[in-house]
Amino acid sequence: xxxxxxxxxxxxxxxxxxxxxxxxxxxxxxxxxxxxxxxxxxxxxxxxxxxxxxxxxxxxxxxxxxxxxxxxxxxxxxxxxxxxxxxxxxxxxxxxxxxxxxxxxxxxxxxxxxxxxxxxxxxxxxxxxxxxxxxxxxxxxxxxxxxxxxxxxxxxxxxxxxxxxxxxxxxxxxxxxxxxxxxxxxxxxxxxxxxxxxxxxxxxxxxxxxxxxxxxxxxxxxxxxxxxxxxxxxxxxxxxxxxxxxxxxxxxxxxxxxxxxxxxxxxxxxxxxxxxxxxxxxxxxxxx
Amino acid sequence: xxxxxxxxxxxxxxxxxxxxxxxxxxxxxxxxxxxxxxxxxxxxxxxxxxxxxxxxxxxxxxxxxxxxxxxxxxxxxxxxxxxxxxxxxxxxxxxxxxxxxxxxxxxxxxxxxxxxxxxxxxxxxxxxxxxxxxxxxxxxxxxxxxxxxxxxxxxxxxxxxxxxxxxxxxxxxxxxxxxxxxxxxxxxxxxxxxxxxxxxxxxxxxxxxxxxxxxxxxxxxxxxxxxxxxxxxxxxxxxxxxxxxxxxxxxxxxxxxxxxxxxxxxxxxxxxxxxxxxxxxxxxxxxx
Numbered sequence: 001x002x003x004x005x006x007x008x009x010x011x012x013x014x015x016x017x018x019x020x021x022x023x024x025x026x027x028x029x030x031x032x033x034x035x036x037x038x039x040x041x042x043x044x045x046x047x048x049x050x051x052x053x054x055x056x057x058x059x060x061x062x063x064x065x066x067x068x069x070x071x072x073x074x075x076x077x078x079x080x081x082x083x084x085x086x087x088x089x090x091x092x093x094x095x096x097x098x099x100x101x102x103x104x105x106x107x108x109x110x111x112x113x114x115x116x117x118x119x120x121x122x123x124x125x126x127x128x129x130x131x132x133x134x135x136x137x138x139x140x141x142x143x144x145x146x147x148x149x150x151x152x153x154x155x156x157x158x159x160x161x162x163x164x165x166x167x168x169x170x171x172x173x174x175x176x177x178x179x180x181x182x183x184x185x186x187x188x189x190x191x192x193x194x195x196x197x198x199x200x201x202x203x204x205x206x207x208x209x210x211x212x213x214x215x216x217x218x219x220x221x222x223x224x225x226x227x228x229x230x231x232x233x234x235x236x237x238x239x240x241x242x243x244x245x246x247x248x249x250x251x252x253x254x255x256x257x258x259x260x261x262x263x264x265x266x267x268x269x270x271x272x273x274x275x276x277x278x279x280x281x282x283x284x285x286x287x288x
Numbered sequence: 289x290x291x292x293x294x295x296x297x298x299x300x301x302x303x304x305x306x307x308x309x310x311x312x313x314x315x316x317x318x319x320x321x322x323x324x325x326x327x328x329x330x331x332x333x334x335x336x337x338x339x340x341x342x343x344x345x346x347x348x349x350x351x352x353x354x355x356x357x358x359x360x361x362x363x364x365x366x367x368x369x370x371x372x373x374x375x376x377x378x379x380x381x382x383x384x385x386x387x388x389x390x391x392x393x394x395x396x397x398x399x400x401x402x403x404x405x406x407x408x409x410x411x412x413x414x415x416x417x418x419x420x421x422x423x424x425x426x427x428x429x430x431x432x433x434x435x436x437x438x439x440x441x442x443x444x445x446x447x448x449x450x451x452x453x454x455x456x457x458x459x460x461x462x463x464x465x466x467x468x469x470x471x472x473x474x475x476x477x478x479x480x481x482x483x484x485x486x487x488x489x490x491x492x493x494x495x496x497x498x499x500x501x502x503x504x505x506x507x508x509x510x511x512x513x514x515x516x517x518x519x520x521x522x523x524x525x526x527x528x529x530x531x532x533x534x535x536x537x538x539x540x541x542x543x544x545x546x547x548x549x550x551x552x553x554x555x556x557x558x559x560x561x562x563x564x565x566x567x568x569x570x571x572x573x574x575x576x
Contacts, residue, residue, distance in 0.1 A: 023322035036397070037409070
């Protein structure tokens with residue numbers, strides 16, 4: 001098959017005119033747009049055992065999570081597919097489409113290419129219609145530090161704990177939580193897909209502040225030894241939860257499932273129970 | 289270096305807040321948005337001898353060409369980079385940035401990943417503020433068929449003709465021409481990056497019509513034998529020119545540098561001087 005024949009697999013899934021032009025034509029966008037793009041590929045991003053459907057889902061979910069972290073509604077997604085084997089395409093497309101539909105987004109088009117290593121790049125356009133996108137740089141001393149969900153699930157899945165395999169392979173970006181946290185008055189926000197510890201460093205650095213975290217407040221997996229669960233929560237990546245800061249007055253209107261884990265300080269240090277927390281987490285590295 | 293250190297190469301080039309959040313925050317978009325994404329990678333898209341700067345330029349130009357083919361103004365570009373060697377990054381970023389600036393676009397962000405094969409995916413958002421994007425599907429019997437520029441230049445470059453090497457490696461998408469052709473009243477349009485012949489098939493199929501082309505009207509390279517020049521014009525890919533249809537009344541207001549090469553017919557056949565023109569051009573193929 002060549003790419004025009006493979007398009008016959010994609011076009012019926014996307015529907016409408018998604019495949020018929022050089023571009024997708026979108027409805028007019030009302031509000032402030034945000035845009036994000038994410039590259040995933042086999043060797044670094046798709047653990048062995050992950051299905052093609054899950055790979056398609058994941059490729060969309062990572063970008064929807066970036067849109068969610070600004071408090072935006074995910075609107076339009078494109079997916080560029082560097083395909084190594086044509087028999088993988090159908091499931092990838094369906095996984096991607098289901099993830100879009102689940103989070104109220106439209107899969108509007110993409111590109112298809114032959115590649116030696118399966119490589120997926122999604123790009124998302126989100127919109128904030130009632131206020132401003134939340135940036136990383138707005139945390140102020142005295143703000144509280146919060147997170148959504150329970151950390152360490154993806155890491156548990158990666159370690160082979162079957163109970164958390166789907167958390168690893170089919171992450172649910174926190175779209176509604178992101179919007180609710182923005183509306184509650186969050187001063188800064190980002191997702192913690194690279195890991196909680198490194199994300200705390202990122203957000204505080206962007207804001208020119210520090211923070212003190214309390215170990216006992218970090219929501220960890222209950223079925224692991226406390227020390228192990230904490231390490232997984234702090235340094236395991238792949239949890240598509242949100243990290244944010246908010247004034248203590250505004251915390252009353254935070255959505256359920258969020259935890260306050262510390263407070264922002266003027267001093268630019270990241271402390272956990274009084275000790276420096278290293279900026280460790282997932283990083284790509286070019287010196288293999 | 290890891291990706292956070294490499295970002296120190298990217299961020300000063302992009303400027304402003306491009307690297308500081310999970311998303312780029314865009315100004316409000318007035319008009320009809322169009323979006324396109326394109327994947328390029330070393331083995332299939334970057335001929336040997338192409339510089340890293342040219343690779344960055346090319347990665348942006350292909351997507352700007354897609355936006356141009358709708359008659360849209362290219363506004364915002366993202367670039368996801370799967371990088372094989374860190375020393376390539378600086379030149380790639382600068383080539384991408386210069387291409388954005390040349391065509392009035394803003395390079396607003398991207399993603400950076402380690403990859404075994406250099407892989408670049410650009411996504412562009414364009415806008416049409418005064419009318420509607422031109423689709424492939426609007427050609428009507430009786431319309432004229434037109435193209436911009438001279439076909440076959442990229443193919444000549446690929447064959448080793450140094451006079452056309454830059455046409456191959458630093459294509460200039462027809463942004464202003466696309467807008468002018470839309471404003472003149474084009475009924476359909478697309479770019480011919482896959483080749484002229486296959487693009488004629490695509491646009492006529494999308495419109496449910498056929499056409500008769502005249503060999504003598506196709507703008508070919510003057511410094512090749514006529515038969516060879518024609519083959520290069522029809523079946524060589526990589527020329528980022530525009531193919532369009534327009535009513536004969538509107539042809540008077542077409543921009544300079546466009547050629548009328550035929551007319552749209554009701555019968556769904558693509559003819560060149562009365563003979564069937566094969567739908568050949570550049571296609572990816574999964575059965576190597």
